[in-house]
Amino acid sequence: MIDHTVRTHASAESLAREEQLAWKLAAVATDPVAVTAEVTEMVINRVIDNAAVALASLTRRPVRAARDQATRHPYRPGASVFGTDGRYSPEWAAWANGVAVRELDYHDTFLAADYSHPGDNIPPVLAVAQHTGRGGADVVRGIAAGYELQVNLVRGICLHEHKIDHIAHLGPSAAGGIGALLGLDTETVYRAIGQALHTTTATRQSRKGEISSWKAYAPAFAGKAAVEAVDRAMRGEGAPSPVYEGEDGVIAWLLGGPDARYTVPLPGPGEPKRSILDTYTKEHSAEYQSQALIDLARRLGPRIGEFDKVSRVVIHTSHHTHHVIGSGSGDPQKYDPAASRETLDHSIPYIFAVALQDGQWHHERSYAPDRAARPDTVELWRKISTVEDPQWTLRYHDPEPAFGGRVEVELVDGTVLTDEIDVADAHPAGARPFGREQYVAKFRTLADGVVGAAEQDRFLDAVTRLPELDSAGLAGLFPAAEADTAPATRGIF
Numbered sequence: 001m002i003d004h005t006v007r008t009h010a011s012a013e014s015l016a017r018e019e020q021l022a023w024k025l026a027a028v029a030t031d032p033v034a035v036t037a038e039v040t041e042m043v044i045n046r047v048i049d050n051a052a053v054a055l056a057s058l059t060r061r062p063v064r065a066a067r068d069q070a071t072r073h074p075y076r077p078g079a080s081v082f083g084t085d086g087r088y089s090p091e092w093a094a095w096a097n098g099v100a101v102r103e104l105d106y107h108d109t110f111l112a113a114d115y116s117h118p119g120d121n122i123p124p125v126l127a128v129a130q131h132t133g134r135g136g137a138d139v140v141r142g143i144a145a146g147y148e149l150q151v152n153l154v155r156g157i158c159l160h161e162h163k164i165d166h167i168a169h170l171g172p173s174a175a176g177g178i179g180a181l182l183g184l185d186t187e188t189v190y191r192a193i194g195q196a197l198h199t200t201t202a203t204r205q206s207r208k209g210e211i212s213s214w215k216a217y218a219p220a221f222a223g224k225a226a227v228e229a230v231d232r233a234m235r236g237e238g239a240p241s242p243v244y245e246g247e248d249g250v251i252a253w254l255l256g257g258p259d260a261r262y263t264v265p266l267p268g269p270g271e272p273k274r275s276i277l278d279t280y281t282k283e284h285s286a287e288y289q290s291q292a293l294i295d296l297a298r299r300l301g302p303r304i305g306e307f308d309k310v311s312r313v314v315i316h317t318s319h320h321t322h323h324v325i326g327s328g329s330g331d332p333q334k335y336d337p338a339a340s341r342e343t344l345d346h347s348i349p350y351i352f353a354v355a356l357q358d359g360q361w362h363h364e365r366s367y368a369p370d371r372a373a374r375p376d377t378v379e380l381w382r383k384i385s386t387v388e389d390p391q392w393t394l395r396y397h398d399p400e401p402a403f404g405g406r407v408e409v410e411l412v413d414g415t416v417l418t419d420e421i422d423v424a425d426a427h428p429a430g431a432r433p434f435g436r437e438q439y440v441a442k443f444r445t446l447a448d449g450v451v452g453a454a455e456q457d458r459f460l461d462a463v464t465r466l467p468e469l470d471s472a473g474l475a476g477l478f479p480a481a482e483a484d485t486a487p488a489t490r491g492i493f
Contacts, residue, residue, distance in 0.1 A: 171200030
């Protein structure tokens with residue numbers, strides 16, 4: 001890996017394109033290095049994972065609305081959309097599938113200087129592949145490139161510190177992934193990355209306060225914007241330059257300012273793109289920083305026994321966890337029984353209370369309004385708080401990071417129970433790391449009642465042969481749903 005220093009340059013400095021971060025990202029995306037067998041296997045795992053969570057969300061209102069929008073744009077050859085048997089314009093297919101994948105907050109993650117869900121790169125890459133007649137090997141190459149760009153941007157550039165949403169790293173990575181899929185030249189991908197970044201630099205209010213369905217829509221918007229950016233760049237259209245380093249660019253005005261320095265690691269020429277191997281999926285449908293704490297609650301609950309005997313619970317954890325999903329956020333909605341599912345998904349006090357009481361976490365039942373409003377849960381929930389522990393913050397940023405915390409449960413008789421956990425059980429360094437068997441089991445569990453057993457088998461047969469599939473075979477990655485997914489909303493289209 002090569003570390004690249006990125007800073008603001010005055011217009012008079014005339015920074016050469018080849019020295020700009022957008023160009024360096026494009027060069028990585030277009031480097032024709034072979035995809036390793038290990039990376040190919042993980043790409044297949046993540047395609048399985050995305051399909052699982054997309055199918056489980058098909059009847060949810062935000063997913064229906066996005067799908068209804070897409071189905072107003074039929075197109076040939078076009079691309080498939082989960083829950084339909086038609087073909088639609090690729091940018092709209094990327095949009096609908098991106099919302100379905102993101103709705104339950106249940107697919108993969110990478111955390112470093114910033115946050116990311118790199119599986120969000122998969123819907124736009126797949127949609128463009130189908131529309132343009134590419135095969136499975138091209139898809140694998142595009143997905144590996146998208147992951148590589150997003151993961152390394154997340155390693156080097158913190159967005160949330162400046163209240164910029166993490167989709168600002170996804171727009172460029174998805175554009176690069178599509179460029180790799182199509183085998184485009186570096187200059188074209190450079191322009192597409194610049195456009196995609198410029199159109200996806202939004203504030204992170206989408207994940208603050210009263211969180212709405214836009215939390216799932218924002219990454220899908222970035223994927224749709226990336227498809228459109230590549231289309232324009234292929235037609236010869238330009239982009240802001242230098243988009244990161246310019247005097248009025250992203251670093252100078254949206255991030256650390258004219259004096260800021262960032263270090264972004266990227267593979268050198270001919271170096272395999274392996275960053276997907278550093279990412280991890282979720283066993284539980286909740287924000288990633290709650291994954292380990294759900295596992296801790298499941299083993300701590302039996303030790304407590306009678307939850308009305310709890311006087312307070314304090315979770316000592318990292319800065320990120322405390323301020324994003326903990327009481328350090330200052331969001332009163334995180335303690336509101338009438339809060340939206342999206343808000344509860346970002347409330348570790350709520351999540352920890354339910355996981356303590358139930359000994360499990362379910363993507364639907366754990367968020368049900370009657371579950372959130374249960375009086376004994378509300379009572380316990382409001383006794384739970386988080387504090388930042390500098391040691392956990394340091395461990396969060398360690399090369400082998402810890403995303404958990406230490407929990408102190410004080411009972412009314414003065415007894416104090418403590419336990420801690422470093423990473424989620426499903427994490428590669430956890431107690432029960434996810435492998436192919438676990439990805440398949442997650443798919444079958446979430447697809448049950450939505451996709452029949454024979455259709456599940458057909459999907460799994462196709463996806464495990466992903467590198468061998470021709471363009472027609474990519475349709476096998478979209479299982480036919482049995483659930484009612486008929487149009488249910490109406491807008492302008």
